[in-house]
Amino acid sequence: MKKIEIENLETELFLDAINKxxxxxxxxxxxASLKRRIQHFLGETNHNRITEAIPRLLYDVDFFEALIxxxxxxxxxxxxxxFVYRAVREKVIxxxxxxxFLKIWHAGCATGEEVYSMAILLKEADICDGFHxxxxxxxxxxxxxxxxxxxxxxxxRTSTVNxxxxxxxxxxxxxxxxxxxxxIMNRELKKNITFANHNLVTDSxxxxxxxxxxxxxxxxxxxxxxxxxxxxxxDSLITGGFLCMGSKESLQFSEVYEHFEETANKEKIYRxxx
Amino acid sequence: xxxxVADIRSKYKAILIGVSAGGMDALPQxxxxxxxxxxxxxxxxxxxxxxxxxxxxxxYLNERCRLEVIEATDNEPISNGKVYLAPADLHLVVADSxxxxxxxxxxxxxxxPSIDVLFDSAVDVYHxxxxxxxxxxxxxxxxxxxxxxxxxxxxxxxxxxxTAKTPAMPQAAIDACSIDYVLPLEDIPGTLVKLLxxxxxxKTSRAFRST
Numbered sequence: 154m155k156k157i158e159i160e161n162l163e164t165e166l167f168l169d170a171i172n173k174x175x176x177x178x179x180x181x182x183x184x185a186s187l188k189r190r191i192q193h194f195l196g197e198t199n200h201n202r203i204t205e206a207i208p209r210l211l212y213d214v215d216f217f218e219a220l221i222x223x224x225x226x227x228x229x230x231x232x233x234x235x236f237v238y239r240a241v242r243e244k245v246i247x248x249x250x251x252x253x254f255l256k257i258w259h260a261g262c263a264t265g266e267e268v269y270s271m272a273i274l275l276k277e278a279d280i281c282d283g284f285h286x287x288x289x290x291x292x293x294x295x296x297x298x299x300x301x302x303x304x305x306x307x308x309x310r311t312s313t314v315n316x317x318x319x320x321x322x323x324x325x326x327x328x329x330x331x332x333x334x335x336x337i338m339n340r341e342l343k344k345n346i347t348f349a350n351h352n353l354v355t356d357s358x359x360x361x362x363x364x365x366x367x368x369x370x371x372x373x374x375x376x377x378x379x380x381x382x383x384x385x386x387x388d389s390l391i392t393g394g395f396l397c398m399g400s401k402e403s404l405q406f407s408e409v410y411e412h413f414e415e416t417a418n419k420e421k422i423y424r425x426x427x
Numbered sequence: 428x429x430x431x432v433a434d435i436r437s438k439y440k441a442i443l444i445g446v447s448a449g450g451m452d453a454l455p456q457x458x459x460x461x462x463x464x465x466x467x468x469x470x471x472x473x474x475x476x477x478x479x480x481x482x483x484x485x486x487y488l489n490e491r492c493r494l495e496v497i498e499a500t501d502n503e504p505i506s507n508g509k510v511y512l513a514p515a516d517l518h519l520v521v522a523d524s525x526x527x528x529x530x531x532x533x534x535x536x537x538x539x540p541s542i543d544v545l546f547d548s549a550v551d552v553y554h555x556x557x558x559x560x561x562x563x564x565x566x567x568x569x570x571x572x573x574x575x576x577x578x579x580x581x582x583x584x585x586x587x588x589x590t591a592k593t594p595a596m597p598q599a600a601i602d603a604c605s606i607d608y609v610l611p612l613e614d615i616p617g618t619l620v621k622l623l624x625x626x627x628x629x630k631t632s633r634a635f636r637s638t
Contacts, residue, residue, distance in 0.1 A: 184522075
């Protein structure tokens with residue numbers, strides 16, 4: 154066996170231990186990145202080999218929790234990739250406004266900045282109480298942060314710039330209150346949002362959605378799991394509903410591609426047509 | 428085709444380039460002389476390239492190269508003769524011999540994309556079939572990756588620090604391993620073409636000596 158094959162075997166055993174002990178299934182995560190991230194975490198916690206960490210993984214719950222935090226890190230910010238939010242404003246919302254009530258699923262919302270961004274867009278389009286956003290993630294710590302809606306003040310500048318680039322014309326500071334070195338998102342924005350735990354690997358469909366947002370989550374998954382999730386989104390959306398993905402992700406290589414048309418190519422926004 | 432040309436062609440599967448500060452000027456000098464029928468894929472990490480939302484940097488390179496330059500999308504198939512650029516703020520990872528994947532994991536060496544992440548993942552897939560190149564830059568990112576390429580039997584090239592706009596990065600690579608070629612920018616494309624198309628090892632190289 155070559156060294157790389159042994160390392161891959163080690164990763165397999167480690168993931169099997171996680172699944173059997175804690176019930177989190179990472180089998181269909183993109184293996185090259187996952188192995189790298191596990192190795193990075195174990196390097197930081199002073200384990201030389203992946204298999205050396207298995208006993209600790211089994212007995213030390215805090216160690217596992219810390220690992221999960223590392224493996225489920227999602228980088229996000231307010232109006233991340235502002236050009237995408239501009240396209241949502243210009244191409245998606247005018248279509249969505251024809252429905253009396255909107256249901257939106259933000260899958261993998263991480264710490265929630267983009268959920269608040271979407272709520273702001275909808276408010277600015279005068280869809281005041283005519284929508285509800287279901288914001289889900291499998292990381293409870295991130296969800297808690299999302300629900301609180303408290304973010305470091307030092308990000309406020311980037312948020313403001315992104316908001317303006319997305320076509321926002323108000324003062325972004327209208328949407329939060331500053332306190333010490335934090336900003337607190339307005340309670341008003343939270344009214345139409347439900348934060349809930351949902352695991353794309355194991356949990357099922359959210360029904361009758363008009364818009365599904367899932368950005369930079371699928372890059373963690375292998376093709377098998379990506380196809381499962383694409384089917385989940387396809388089944389969750391009404392015909393005429395929209396799917397908004399990360400700008401470097403693509404529906405093109407998936408089995409549900411024929412059910413969608415491109416609404417905005419570069420922004421990776423698709424509309425379900427059948 | 429003589430045996431040596433055939434051997435060299437079948438040995439190398441991909442070229443990796445890591446570049447940071449100064450890349451705007453350096454990359455076109457390396458890429459633009461390469462011919463349309465260049466036989467390998469080229470995977471590039473340019474730290475914090477200004478591509479952003481407009482795809483500016485990709486366009487900028489395409490205007491200057493005969494090879495097609497693509498900003499990698501997740502699941503991007505890897506084809507010979509194409510140039511793949513890591514998108515801003517995502518790691519570029521070789522998933523298997525046929526495709527690339529992206530990751531928004533933690534920064535490595537304070538960088539995302541990180542050169543070490545690309546190089547390290549590529550060695551796992553291509554083993555000794557790699558040519559690693561480090562150009563101008565201010566950080567030591569890529570030095571570990573170069574050492575791994577060297578240890579697994581790949582070929583290593585660094586821009587001559589004396590000619591680099593920012594010499595720290597190629598210098599770190601040179602310090603980390605025994606580099607096969609230390610070259611000024613303008614000699615890099617010619618060396619690649621000689622090696623891959625004509626099967627000629629320039630005599631100064633460590634790879635030449637060990638063959």
